[in-house]
Structures are given as C-alpha cells and as structure tokens.
Amino acid sequence: MVSGPSGSGKNRVISEVMKVTHGLSYSVSATTRQKRPGERNGVNYHFVSLDKFQDMIRQDGLLEYAEVYGNFYGTPRKPVEDVLAAGEDVILDLDVQGALQIGERCPDAVLVFLLPPSIAELERRIRSRGTDDEVTIQRRMNSALREISALSQYTYAIVNDELEDAVRTLAAIIEAERCRTSRFVRASSDEMSSQSNRE
C-alpha cells in the first residue's frame, strides 16, 4: 500500500515501479465521482453509481472505503484476494485512512509513505498543476500536512526527490519484503546451534 499527499508524485512512482517489478498487479479503486478527461474506466478507477457502490459495501465486496468531499472511494476485495491467492503481489494506492484500515487487518500488508522533498516543494507541485483555485490549493496543502503526521504508522517512507531514485527504492522495498522470513516461516523456534560454522 502506497500513500502520499497530493504533490508527492505517487501516481508516477507507482506506474514506473509496475514496469520494473515482476509479479505485481495494480488494484484499481472503485469510485462514485465523475470521470475526468483522460481517465479510463477500469484503468484509473472503476467508475460506478452510488447504488452500485452501496451494493458493494453491503456484499462485503470492499476491503476499505471512505467518503471524501462527497464522493465514495473503495478497494474491491476480489481482485486483490485473487492476486494474493496466485502467490503474486498487489499494489494499492490508498489514502492514510484506507491504508491504516487495511494495515490493521492484514499483518502481511506493507505500508509505504511517499514524501515530497520539502513542504515548499509540495506547495510548488500542487500549484504547478494550474487547475486548482486558491481554496482548493489550501485544502490540498492542509490535507497533505495532516496526512504526513501519520507517517510514523507507516513501515517505510520514501522521499521523492528524484523520480528514478524513488522508483528504485520502492522496488527494493518490494523485493526485500518478499524475502522476509515471517512470510514463510510460521513457528518461531528458540533453538540455536551450540556450535558454529565460523572457522
């Protein structure tokens, strides 16, 4: 699960890491918000009606969901479970709320937080989009700062200074986590060799 405020470059990092990492799928969120120009249904989001979204909630079809500024967003359960059952990994792009919800229920989940290099750079990136009015910019800034305060609840933090470095680090985290012993050794043994092989 990768979280990061507006301006952290999260979308770009995720799409690049998908290209260099085998056995990794992307979880497409469902949302009730309107599709924006350039967005594709089933690629950026599954765009669904409010009725459909409420059905998904009722059928326990979402791993997490939240209402944000009047729109609903959620993670469809089945695609994620199918990928994991096949022994592969899935990358989820989640806000702090959603990531912590899933993190609490799935001890095997890995929480990665993507940080902008500085608050000034964060503001510059949010402003450089040129599409938001001042109120929206301030709201995004406040929201970003609130999210960053949740950093300590994440396992890893990556500062996205150079895209290439951030992508390499996220790929390294995925590779490292795949060989964590707790993923394949269940019983913890206190047994220790009384003699060593160091000679």
Place this chain on the structure above:
Amino acid sequence: MVSGPSGSGKNRVISEVMKVTHGLSYSVSATTRQKRPGERNGVNYHFVSLDKFQDMIRQDGLLEYAEVYGNFYGTPRKPVEDVLAAGEDVILDLDVQGALQIGERCPDAVLVFLLPPSIAELERRIRSRGTDDEVTIQRRMNSALREISALSQYTYAIVNDELEDAVRTLAAIIEAERCRTSRFVRASSDEMSSQSNRE
C-alpha cells in the same frame, strides 16, 4: 548482519554487495586461529594472539565473540560504532550465535540469512572445495543444518541460487531498511487525518 552456513556462498555475496552499495563498510572480525594461505591480516581477519584476544574481551572491546573448535572469533566494537556514528552502515559476517547475540542488544540491527538452494546443493558445494576430509564434511553439513534451524529468528532469508540475484536482493534489503520509518520517527502517533486527499 549476514549469516549463512558453509556452502551458502556468503563471502562472495557480501563482497559483491559491497561493490554496488554506497555508505557500507565491512566489519573485519578478530580471530586467534592461524592465517591460511591467501588470507590477509586486516582484510579477511585481524589475526591476534590469545592474550590480545583476552585483552579485547576484558576491555569490552568486542560486540560478540565465541569459541569455535578451539579458536576464538569476535567482532571489534569500535570500528562498528565509528561507522554507525558517521551515519553509514556496516555489514557483519556472523555465525548464528553471534548474530542473535547482537540482534538482541541492537534493535536497529537487521538479520539476513543466506540459504543454499537445496540441501543437496549445499553438500555439493561443501564437497567441491576438495580440501576437507569426510569427517570435516559431515561436521560442516551437520553444523549447516543446525544453523538453518535458526532461520525463523532472522528478519530476512535469501536463497542463493544465482549469485547475481542474491546480491541484488541483499542490496535491496539494505536500501529498504534505510527508509524504515522506525529509524527516524521515534514518537508513534495515533493521529489520523479525518479527511483524505484522495479525490
């Protein structure tokens, strides 16, 4: 800290990972055993007398030490502490006993276990050295199997099937661990954003 039985290819993996990872030093162990042909003092080991080794123990100059088949081996404390104080990392080649000793005292330490691809391959590698008699080979095999039983106490396990893959994975673990939030965020906050930036 990297552990691995005879035949796991540990030395080779460590020396290769040193070449591709910045800010990483190698901790040279001290030992009372005789220098072997091709070994260099201060590179492979610090070769010291038993008196000198006992001095180091008395002066609390070793992070860990053990006696193995009549010889002493230990990790000099100061070089490790100097590297860490400079904000860099140090790689320690340790047997299970030594690694778990340090692991208990240093919560920031990372324990990596290097595995041969199979028991058969382990035996093949140990035999292929051609320098050991049958008793030594059996002793190495038994010791290796005992060490492997400690795997669950390690954070990560790498199967050394292809050298290049094992080196890349160890480098990935080092990179991932460097951005673990617990290394730089001390206070754990339950604060959570009530609103999200996902929109």
